[in-house]
Amino acid sequence: MSLDLALSTLLSPIVLFFVLGLIAALLRSQMTVPEAFAKGLALYLMMAIGLKGGVEMSKAVLGPDFIFLALIALILSFGLPFLAYLALRLTSGMDRINAAATAGHYGSISIVTYVAATQALQLAGISTSGYMVAIAAVMEVPAIMSALMLARKGLKEKGAIGEGAIGSERGELVREVMLNASVVVLVGALLIGWITGEAGMEKISPFFVDPFQGVLCLFLLDMGLSAGRGLRQGWRDLNVGALGFGVYMPLISAMIACGFCYVLNISAGNAALLITLAASASYIAVPAAMRLALPQAQPSIYLTLSLGVTFPFNLTLGIPLYILLGQWITGL
Amino acid sequence: MSLDLALSTLLSPIVLFFVLGLIAALLRSQMTVPEAFAKGLALYLMMAIGLKGGVEMSKAVLGPDFIFLALIALILSFGLPFLAYLALRLTSGMDRINAAATAGHYGSISIVTYVAATQALQLAGISTSGYMVAIAAVMEVPAIMSALMLARKGLKEKGAIGEGAIGSERGELVREVMLNASVVVLVGALLIGWITGEAGMEKISPFFVDPFQGVLCLFLLDMGLSAGRGLRQGWRDLNVGALGFGVYMPLISAMIACGFCYVLNISAGNAALLITLAASASYIAVPAAMRLALPQAQPSIYLTLSLGVTFPFNLTLGIPLYILLGQWITGL
Amino acid sequence: MSLDLALSTLLSPIVLFFVLGLIAALLRSQMTVPEAFAKGLALYLMMAIGLKGGVEMSKAVLGPDFIFLALIALILSFGLPFLAYLALRLTSGMDRINAAATAGHYGSISIVTYVAATQALQLAGISTSGYMVAIAAVMEVPAIMSALMLARKGLKEKGAIGEGAIGSERGELVREVMLNASVVVLVGALLIGWITGEAGMEKISPFFVDPFQGVLCLFLLDMGLSAGRGLRQGWRDLNVGALGFGVYMPLISAMIACGFCYVLNISAGNAALLITLAASASYIAVPAAMRLALPQAQPSIYLTLSLGVTFPFNLTLGIPLYILLGQWITGL
């Protein structure tokens, strides 16, 4: 059964289009998805995810379960960067500032990885709750704060603290981070789905529900191209310790999330999603925040790891594993 | 019932996404819909509207009713700017050229407002005629001529008349105005829908009909962002008289259209649409024409009013009101 | 029946939108489809075509028939440029390098013409094989090699051979040509459709199958604009001989393909498609390759011919003719 799951994930059109993009980029094909088009698709995907989650939430009552889960998610997003920082400093010899910035990415989440997991769960016939989208939204931002805290020491060493960037422009930073596009669209669509409920959704589902998987294919083709190009350009800046981190860190995060799931006693599907969220790394919201708050850190390091190593790993091998973990932990 | 209508309009996903965009922009979120993507969606919407209208027209015979209605529409588009000009000059102290340019916007129409009204009417179970799209197309351009006529005096005062812009390049201006994208696509799609009829539409309706409302949500998110940003940047250039104009002018236009509807004795749905068209203000075709023909007028004035004040007003409060007006006037 | 076919092709929404774009461009309307949006749609179309073909191929066993057909396709793509070159040199007085570059376009194919032909065949109730997409992919590239061979003499005359462009950068050229976007996406989607089969297609068909024809309308509007603008700007560089070539060359190619079809004894639908492929000329892959490998050739010549003359001819009059040819040759 576990092999079956892995195979059906690996051979789904979504993953295959990702692999197509990856290969094309590694073979240095000049093919591209126009940036404006890809960003429009990303917007569509986030709206669709938010709406679906909101409609689900409108059908059920949100009990203390949800509150506890949200709390755990907050703790994970805030806490995992500290662990990641330690791991990076011990195994890769990365300097403080780069390690802090990279660590921030692993506390936050990748919404596409989340979506791929929901698709795989649906395929496997395992049900999940709509409010998990809200949990994902909760995990986007806290990790950025951890990264900034972790970087303080490195900045002090360099004598760079107290300069304009971190001092007077804090307001702007907070606004850009809290109101970044993914948070606004995800939370906004969630609320709209919640308010309008099943009735409002009916008229727009031919656009937001039916073609969803197909759009995902097109988007993942672009992700594959990006991951492949990032990898080709960035791997030289990474030593083995750092590259390894891109694979073992998701596994550590997954184990920790597993522990929380056991304590919370949630359903197998929700457990799989929480584990996936913990194991995934950001490549949209956090890099943008880091260029603003920690310009001294190198994008070629953190983007290569998160988009070039961790994302492909999660999409192919990680997700089936996290689903099995979710089933196993809730079956104990 | 009227409260019901207002509420169901205000809580429709379309309006909620507009509000989401508006709030995001006012809170200064950096979120954007890529320009190329938004323009592509606009194209899609106009094609879909035109096709639907054309197919409807292919089913019925266009009688003298239609001719009369088109004539009225022409008169409205051509005449309303004169009224708007007077109102602006009396209440806002705007100079001649800016008042003329702004007035032109209020004679022309907003196709998105029109679509939102058709959606609200459909929701309320009130039927409308397909040929109303043709009426909308008729109203796009004449107002631009009125604006230019109104501006002559201001230009003469400034001694700017007779210069290149208005003299030798008239041909180009006429072509750009008559063949602007919205007119071409709307009229073209209308004709194509008319020619191919129900049979031709069948194969393309999974693209042009089913997802229509969903695409509209995505597009209105972008409109909300634009309106919010325009408002934030432009309100300083407007005094209370001008801002008020953005709200009371649509109401005046609506009343006048109401009068015509009474005389013409048309159906409640068509009346609501004609009133909406009269009350709506252009923010695509007319501003582009004004930069060409009246470069001395300030975009920050006319765009802020039409997109930042009148469009949000119409979308939220205006449309339910116009529907009620349409029902009331045809019930007399 | 043949008139019926021609009429139903000419009055399909697809062709009508193309004509709308063509007219708008010839009337010098400023209307445009945003480039990023149009390229996104092109990507979608190629993915959809590839997937559909792949799924069809997964259902049948590929026998020696397919191998022979692929071989013929290869020969056509490689051989037709030599004929085209001769024709151009004899009738238009074009110089060697421009003639070679132009000839290359007529050996390669236009995937949109191919799609339009499949739509017309479907409408006429004539069945075709899924593997014809693979045949189309096979024909994309060989013609480029012929063009380069043909150009050698012209380059030697000019003393331009042996220079950097053709010498040291051959590797890059080969990679760009073999891995150009259309080849990668078409072949990639074909493989993915083949691997995932009917089951995988089910979930993504609301995106890749249902809206296909509608998207094609939008895309052909853009093609019409491009063709019209190209024609308006480029016709001055072409004499009557060259313009005529744009119409008689597809007919010559069609006759030759006809001969092969007779020998191969394939079905009427497949014959119509092979004839269409032979008769169509490239306007994406080949021009890009020519700018790289033969920068001395003038784009205004080859693009105007292929996109401005041959494409419109094929789309309107060519396709019905090729379908009739296919039926006639297989009925012999």
Add this chain to the structure above:
Amino acid sequence: MFDKKRLELIIEKPAFKRACRILEGCGVTGYSALPCMAGFSLGESGNGRRWQRGTDISASGDMVLIISIMDVALIDAVTQKLEVLIGMHIGVLSVSDVQVIRKDKF
């Protein structure tokens, strides 16, 4: 290398074609246009106004940057003609010295 002039004109999109026509009318051998994405102008009121692509759906507020390399003999006529244009339209014009390798190309 030969001395030429480089003209740089930042102008609002609706006037773009007019600017092109003027340049072509003056006999320049070529120009290239690039899309701007944002801008700022202090204005006479001293209030300051920012614009950004995507703020305005009509795109009539967009600016375009035109670069034209031309002969020194041409520059005065060209700037004089363009001066009239940017008197009516929103725009910024500047001229600088450049060197080129192909004398007769410009």
Add this chain to the structure above:
Amino acid sequence: MFDKKRLELIIEKPAFKRACRILEGCGVTGYSALPCMAGFSLGESGNGRRWQRGTDISASGDMVLIISIMDVALIDAVTQKLEVLIGMHIGVLSVSDVQVIRKDKF
């Protein structure tokens, strides 16, 4: 024609607004920004790094080109302030001489 200075700043997008704020703070009368699509930097390691729009979904690696024409009196203050910024952020600054027709516009 009057002599002015043309400042050209190529800066990473996330720092774009900071650069604008500095320019506005120094009292320049305007600037225009254009999107870059690709770039290269040799770097200290001498390894060479290329970037290209579309490679990075977060777009945080994109560069923006800012042009500002300003009075000669202003240029020193502006470059000094911007120097601090490009000490922290990725960026390239250069200044050249230009001539303009409207003296008081800048």
Add this chain to the structure above:
Amino acid sequence: MFDKKRLELIIEKPAFKRACRILEGCGVTGYSALPCMAGFSLGESGNGRRWQRGTDISASGDMVLIISIMDVALIDAVTQKLEVLIGMHIGVLSVSDVQVIRKDKF
């Protein structure tokens, strides 16, 4: 401030990568590329030809503007190499004087 050279190359997209390779091969410390949206060239026939982005689906007619700030010592070698390129490809090259603040960056 230190004197450097600013090279501006407007070149057709298909030759873009070649131009980059030449620049990198000459040892420049960096460059930035911007997309053009339209252009005009009088041509030898004196007929005049306009192009515009979006006119050509293959995008092979698009032009790219490359800016590279470099040391004075480098400029001759670079222009010589690029001269060969624009002999084959469509392109326009110009060089001007600029001042920079970080001497060793270029």
